[in-house]
Amino acid sequence: xxxxxxxxxxxxxxxxxxxxxxxxxxxxxxxxxxxxxxxxxxxxxxxxxxxxxxxxxxxxxxxxxxxxxxxxxxxxxxxxxxxxxxxxxxxxxxxxxxxxxxxxxxxxxxxxxxxxxxxxxxxxxxxxxxxxxxxxxxxxxxxxxxxxxxxxxxxxxxxxxxxxxxxxxxxxxxxxxxxxxxxxxxxxxxxxxxxxxxxxxxxxxxxxxxxxxxxxxxxxxxxxxxxxxxxxxxxxxxxxxxxxxxxxxx
Numbered sequence: 001x002x003x004x005x006x007x008x009x010x011x012x013x014x015x016x017x018x019x020x021x022x023x024x025x026x027x028x029x030x031x032x033x034x035x036x037x038x039x040x041x042x043x044x045x046x047x048x049x050x051x052x053x054x055x056x057x058x059x060x061x062x063x064x065x066x067x068x069x070x071x072x073x074x075x076x077x078x079x080x081x082x083x084x085x086x087x088x089x090x091x092x093x094x095x096x097x098x099x100x101x102x103x104x105x106x107x108x109x110x111x112x113x114x115x116x117x118x119x120x121x122x123x124x125x126x127x128x129x130x131x132x133x134x135x136x137x138x139x140x141x142x143x144x145x146x147x148x149x150x151x152x153x154x155x156x157x158x159x160x161x162x163x164x165x166x167x168x169x170x171x172x173x174x175x176x177x178x179x180x181x182x183x184x185x186x187x188x189x190x191x192x193x194x195x196x197x198x199x200x201x202x203x204x205x206x207x208x209x210x211x212x213x214x215x216x217x218x219x220x221x222x223x224x225x226x227x228x229x230x231x232x233x234x235x236x237x238x239x240x241x242x243x244x245x246x247x248x249x250x
Contacts, residue, residue, distance in 0.1 A: 058104035061227045061246045064187045064219050067172060068131060069123035071143045074113040074174070081157040082144035088119040088159030089201055090239030097152040097175060098247040106152030107250050110183070111176040114156060115143040119204040121164030147178075160201050160240055165210065168217040169198060171230075175248055184248040188230050189220045197232040197240050 071077065093114065099107040117123050120134075124142060128135035142161075146154035163169045171188045190198050192213055202208060214220040220228060227246075234240035 058098070058100055058247050059227060060100050060248060061184065061186050063185055064228075066174065066185050067187075069115065069117075069126050070172070070174070071113060071115050071140075072125055074143070074145050077113075077140060077144045078146070079144045080146055080155060082114070082142050083158055084124075084139070084141035086118045086141045086159055088162070088204065089236050091158045091160045091242060092239065093156045093158055093171065093242045094244075095154050095156075095173065096243075096245040097148050097154075098245060099152075099250045100247040101249045104247050106148070106150065107248070108148050108150050108152060109178045110148045110152070110250065111145055111178070111180070112148060112154045113143075113145045113174040113176075114158075114171055116158070116161040116171040117164060118142060119159065119162040121162045121206070160197065162204050162206065163211055166212055166218070168212050168214045168220055170217075170219070171242075173246070175246070177250060183250050184246070186246065187219055187228060188242075188244055189214050189217070189225055189228050190230060190232055190242075197234060200236055 095112055095114070097107045097110050097112065098104040115123070118141065122132055122134050122136055124136045124139045126132055127137055142158060144156055144158075146156065148154050161169050161171060169190045173184075173186050173188060174182065175184045175186075176182055190196070192198050199208075203211060214225050214229075228244075230242045230244040232240055232242045
């Protein structure tokens with residue numbers, strides 16, 4: 001009997017040790033995967049990072065509201081120069097549209113509408129209300145439509161947008177397929193901080209007192225600002241160039 005109990009204790013001890021070793025191994029693997037402390041784990045992490053990076057370049061840009069001032073008849077404003085007499089610092093706006101349903105290859109033949117406010121924060125086609133006191137219902141400045149080329153690119157000549165209460169500086173974008181079916185409505189925001197075009201323009205005559213920055217903006221305050229944030233270069237003398245690539249399902 002004593003010999004039987006002795007053998008039984010040896011078996012239990014062996015099983016317990018095995019479980020303990022397995023548990024330590026799992027913990028070690030978890031730490032290694034997180035810390036990338038081995039060659040194998042580093043390769044996996046790098047692969048994952050590369051995959052994530054590749055995915056982010058093809059992430060579909062967020063859908064946003066058209067806002068209260070969309071173009072009423074966008075097909076009437078097929079033009080690359082949308083300035084239409086408004087004064088302000090020149091802005092060349094370049095939008096590249098990719099098809100997320102086709103390995104993010106350029107989407108040619110898409111219709112791209114844009115619109116934004118003028119230097120004072122007013123929109124054309126609207127006004128005379130509590131939302132916008134100045135009446136611009138009979139004019140159509142800073143609105144236009146272009147068709148993407150083989151590279152998925154459209155280019156507009158405009159002015160650097162101003163700002164109005166509770167919103168960061170932005171441009172509205174509505175993309176349709178060639179048949180006119182809506183594919184995406186979104187908005188584009190501008191970089192902020194030292195050396196940015198936003199601070200160089202300094203809100204035109206309004207300055208930046210009371211300005212709503214991206215982090216507090218009702219549209220851009222979530223993580224979407226990363227995809228909707230354009231690149232803006234240039235200066236107040238030569239003008240600015242805005243560039244952004246958007247991936248959409250088409």
